[in-house]
Amino acid sequence: MTTWQRFCEALERIPNQEAVLVQWRLLVGDDIGLIQKLLRRTERRAYTILTRQGAALSVRNLPDGSCVGVNRESGERQIIIDDERWIYELDEVNLIKGVCQVLGALPSAITVELPASTRMIGKLSADPDLAVPTYLIIAISSGQFEQSLNALVAGSSESFIVFAATDKFLDASCTALLDRQRCLFLPFCEVFQFYECDWLITPIGRRAVEVFSEKFREERRDEGRSMERNSRIRVEREWPDPNEHTTAKVWTVKSGALKISTKTDGHPDETVEFSPNQDGTPTKQLQLMRLLCFKFPVPVTFSTILEEVYPGALVESPREPETLKSTLAKIGTLVSDCGKKLEKAGLNLRILPSLKIEPTRGTAISLQLRSLHRMDDKSLDEGDEPLL
Structure with a gap:
């Protein structure tokens, strides 16, 4: 097994990909070039460290400023050099930069909500309409990997490439999920090599990426041609003011999905x-639409959306005002994405008004409808629809 393969395995064994240097070396070896390139020292010190023999030592500070490590099993003490306590973490910036270079990928803004174990690598094309989204999942358990993959699939409307350090957590259910979404999975340990501080891609890895990318682009071209054929019909339809002409009904089915059906001037839309x-937890879009539907006709402020959909931002905002500002911007994007989904499904986009100003906590939105009937019937199956 190469040092690079051992490093990939270590990423899936070390929680949060951070540990003292000796622990990294126990798992990876003493490849100084790889360690210097892909790890960086933090400003944090560990209070439990490992010896080269694998024994765990509890760190204790002495009055004179020195440190000793107490062996948890034998109770023996040994002097610890302060440098041995520094925590080293995966340098994600260098890792993703190296992968982008070898793949020819371009850094890209994150367009889907990613779990903590998932990173956006970039897109494999300069043409935004034909670019293949590429992600990296670094998990330390099969449950974390599956949860991250489910979240990635749920938040993406297109095919993508997803890398993981190894294929250790790729089981049959994850493979089936990727097949349904028409996605490509590749393990870092087999696709890339790290030699003398340089990134290399294996012939098998390069071929897999090229074949998938071309297939992805051909599908996007086909979609573009199909959309062009249908664009006149979609563009030419002018929706009347939904406040006067549109009624809606909303209901929840067994899976927890929220469904909205509308009529314009008495004629059914879609x-x-x-x-x-996949695990049953609500997406941000689902949480937002629930709020708007069940508060209708009362407007919902962004402050309420923060509390319900982004509660962590309220905790952090007193210390980090930029966190609050960026979260408010995310809500604006979320509203826009929900509106696009309405339009794509064949509903009036104007039901959900677009924001013309920079949002604040006092910004309020509501569905634009003449009436809304709430049909709270969770006994319905996916294909059923309640009658008014």
Whole structure:
């Protein structure tokens, strides 16, 4: 097994990919070039460290400023050099930069909500309409990997490439999920090599990426041609003011999905569905639409959306005002994405008004409808629709 392969395995064994240097070396070896390139020292010290023999030592500070490590099993003490306590973490910036270079990928803004164990690498094309989204999942358990993959699939409307350090957590259910989404999975340990501080891609890895990328682009071209054929019909339809002409009904099905069906001037339009994640937890879009539907006709302020959809931002905002500002911007994007989903499903986009100003906590929105009937019937199956 190469040092690079051992490093990939270590990423899936060390929680949060951070540990003292001796622990990294126990798992990876003494490849100084790889360690210097892909790890960086933090400003934090560990209070439990490992010896080269694998024994765990509890660190104790002495009055004179020195440190000793107490062996948890034998109770023996040994002097610890302060440098041995520094915590080293995965240098994600260098890792992703190196992967982008070898793949020819371009850094890209994150367009889906990512779990903590998932990173955006970039997109494999300079053409934004034909670019293949590429992600990296670094998990330390099969449950964390599956949860991250489910969240990634639920938040993405297109195919993508997803890397993981190894294929250790790729089971049959994850493979089936990737197949349904038409996604490509590749393990770092087999696709890349790290030699003398340089990134290399294996022939098998390069071929897999090239074949998938071309297939992705051909599908996007086909979609573009299909959309062009249908664009006249979609563009030419002018929706009347939904406040006067549109009624809606909303209901929840067994899966937890929220469905909305509308009529314009008494004529049925279409039905749109906001589904939960694979594990049953609600997506941000589902949480927002629930709020708007069940508060209707009362407007919902961004302050309420923060409390319900982004509660962590309220905790952090007193110390980090930029966190609050960026979260408010995320809500604005979330509103826009929900509106696009309504339009794509064949509903009036104007039901959910777009924001013309920079949002604040006092910004309020509401659905633009003449009436809304709430049909709270969770006994319905996916294909059923309640009668008014």
